[in-house]
Amino acid sequence: MSVFAVANLRDLAGVRLGRGRMRAEQLYRADDVSTVDADGARALQDRGIRHVFDLRGVPEQEITGRGPLEAFTGYDHLPFVLSPASDPARPSADELDSAASPPLPALSPEAVGRWYLSVTLDSADVIIRGLDSLSRVEGAAVFHCAAGKDRTGIFAASILSVLGAPDEEIVADYHASEEHLERVFDRLRAAPYGFFLENIPHAGALLRAEKDTMRAFLSHADRDHGGLVELLIARGLQKDSIDQLRARLID
Template sequence: MTIKPARVLDITGGFNFRELGGYPTVNGAAVAWHRLLRTAHLSDLTANDWRGLQAYGVGQIIDLRSRVERRQFPDMPQPGVTIHVIPVFDNDETESSTAAAQTHREFSVNPNGGYRHMLYVYRRLIINPGAQRAYRQVFETLLTTPKNVATIFHCSAGKDRTGIGAVFILSALGVPRKQIFADYLLTNSASTQHIEARVKDAKNQYRTVAFQQSIRDLASVNIDYLQQALMLVDYQYGGMQAYLQEVLGMTPQRQQTLRQLYLTRRCD
């Protein structure tokens, strides 16, 4: 299997599998291809998928999931691929938390339950000390990765913990916020089958229309979610640069190193 560079990669056993390569920066460079891949869980990847990814240059995985998620859908060890386990939360607060009976009851009567829950999660992604520590570790890992190695970073659906990770990485690389928003929203079209399957499953279980809407809101991304996070970054921490430097330890020198590792000359 040969995987060609593209925004959404053709992976048989995966979904929401995406390249960050090619995004332009404010300084006229671009994110290098074959370096940074974001995705959902990897447990359904086929042997052929893995052969293609290793040929693509993948030599490292950053797993942002909780212990329970890793046990349920493990990343299977692959020859020559290093796995770094860096959980953002102790538990998956994005989707799997819908297993709580109280939350289920709320979703059954309140069509905005899932939406409101996700706003809460995105606040936690910014202010929770464990999440902050995890994203610092992500940067530490990327800063010590050789230029010839592609890194996959992922969570369960590749949209929230992974999405915020992509926001931080692209911001540190100098990608404009408008482009970062576009990358974030691409999850919905790259996950259409997954989203519809989750809603259909809820419908087949005779869940209420309100519950189905909450499931859709949990399984999708929404610009409101990201704006909630960035509003905290801007108004509580003084902006993205202040957050990167003071909270995530990405000093100007470290950002420069990151750019040397992950940017290339732009070819229009």
């Protein structure tokens, strides 16, 4: 079977906006496209993809490089900040202090949603840089991390919020990853950097793409910052970039 097991690839044009509609075949989200083989790269090229936004960290990117897509795509490396202090799957010092401690409870969608907001705050500069670049690239673009769920979900929510998508449409887009996760995890186990989340006994909602996770993220962003767009504007996202992004992607 081809390594073109980008199991979580989809066109964001399927997301309904509050006003207008997104242009088809212009913006895709995916799991790790750097691992595709030559046939997979040609399949993405046939979709018109000419630019890749890579949200993985530096160690992940260094292991696989850009893959065969490098031959015909532009590239932005946008490594999200996943600091240990904000990682919901990392036990606290108190939790590690006692070997007699009971097993940690599985992470809830609420906990993962709060973590998404923490990642957004830590990675705001990277997200804004990606939005600025996306507003200017020519041809279709794809953005990805490893599984196409967490970092990719945050970046997708940022884009869709800027484009005026209602929250429940953003939630539905996030949840669409759920049906592909078994295939995604199979591919990650075979990837050079391996797959580790399922080795965390309390990973819980981190192993799924539940609607309540994205709802919690958007709700916390709204309550604490007035919304995701307002958070990014406060961190430096310019009106010109918003206008250009909307002009590029909305009919």
